[in-house]
Amino acid sequence: MGYRVAVVGATGNVGREMLQILAERNFPADDVVALASARSAGKQTSFGENGVLKVQDLAKFDFKGIDIVLSSPGAKVSAEHSPRAAKAGAVVIDNTSYWRMDPDVPLVVPEVNAHAIAGYKGRGIIANPNCSTIQMVVALKPIHEAAGIKRVVVSTYQSTSGAGKEGMDELLNQTKSFFVNQTLEAKKFTKGIAFNVIPHIDVFMDDGSTKEEWKMVVETKKILDPKIKVHATCVRVPVFIGHAEAVNLELERPLDEHEARRVLAAQPGVLVVDRRENGGYVTPQEVTGQDGVFVSRVRTDPTVDNGLSLWIVSDNLRKGAALNAVQIAEELIRGYI
Structure with a gap:
């Protein structure tokens, strides 16, 4: 059976990646619709190697007959149109x-909690x-199952693509301006991002943390285990694509590094690259x-007691967004609709 799929925010970084991954993984879709704001309506976007879709106006689109919607348009737009699509079936x-934190909405990473679908x-x-x-959480799941995680301290090194195309453009333009002795004012970020790091992602909260840091705390608890304590520091770095994280764990039971590598290597979706030599590790550029x-x-x-440290890297546009959404859709059609 083929499904009718709509991609909302199809002209953005994540939306384009969703379309690409649907094609790459041969998702069983009889029809794929690209939706975006009125200013993008009528434009074309690629679908797979040779396919082209005409972008339609989200505000005017009737979701009746659509089976699955992959949506990445921004929170305010989602608040209006995701319920409208769900109401249409x-x-x-x-x-x-x-x-994400709505108690009636499952928050899912298929390798970790597919049952929540x-x-x-x-x-x-x-x-x-x-x-x-x-x-x-993909990396933490096997460690939590093997030894129980009490506390996580994580520092992130997040690429500019996490702030959308505008963030990537700002890094590119500021980098080019540096070499011609020009200074460009920061617009997307709070300070210059070229040749710099910024310990500030999203808005500040009353306790001094940023909302990005808060998200890591509450989402890890909802997905993995509400008893886990999490402390995060989220940093924007001058990288185009790929997030890295330095993660320190305090475990309930002993787990030596050799066993940790073994359980990590057995976890679906995880690849262990850990040689104690120059270049024996992975960086965002490579992923x-x-x-x-x-x-x-x-x-x-x-x-x-029972401490363990890890370096975790992934393509934030793929596993960090579009791929995870498509994997949820694959699990959904396998056993839930």
Whole structure:
């Protein structure tokens, strides 16, 4: 059976990636519709190697007859149109932040909690987690099962693509201006991003954390285990694509680094690249276009009981967003609709 699929936000970084991945993975779709704002309506966007779709106006689109919606248009747009699509009978897989902490909306990473998909019937919506959370929980799941995670301290190194095309353009333009002795004012970011790092992603909250850091805390608890304590520092770095994370764990039971590598290597979606030599680890530049969550620098932390440290890298546009959404759709049609 073929499905009718709509991609909302089809002209954005994640929407274009969703279309590409649907084609790459031969998702069983009889019809794929590209939707975006009125200013993009009538434009063309690619679908697979040779396919082209004409972009339609989201505000005017009738979702009747659509089976699955992959949505990444921004939170405010999602708040309006995801319920509209669900009311028309579609199952919405939503990549925005709007629905993630709704108790009636499952928050899903298929390698971690695919069973939660069954809860979609409450609102007809399944939430895709934050990009930095997705790659971390994929790597943490086998460790939590093997030794129990008490506490996570994570520092992220997040690429500019996490802020959309405008973020990538700002990095490119500021970098070029540097070499001709010009200074460009920061617009998308709070400070210059070229040759710099910015410890600020999303808005500040009352406790001094940013909303991006808060997302990692609450989403990890919802997906993996509410008892896990999480402390995050999220940093924007001058990289185009790919998020990296330095993760420190305090475990309930001993787990040496050799066993940690073994359980990580057995986890679906995880690739362990950990040689103690120059270049024996993975960086964001190397994972661009890759589907996996890569783990390197696995080592014991002797400063706490049962301590372990990891370096985790993934393509934030793929596994951190579009691929995870398509994987949810694949699980959905396998056993839930």
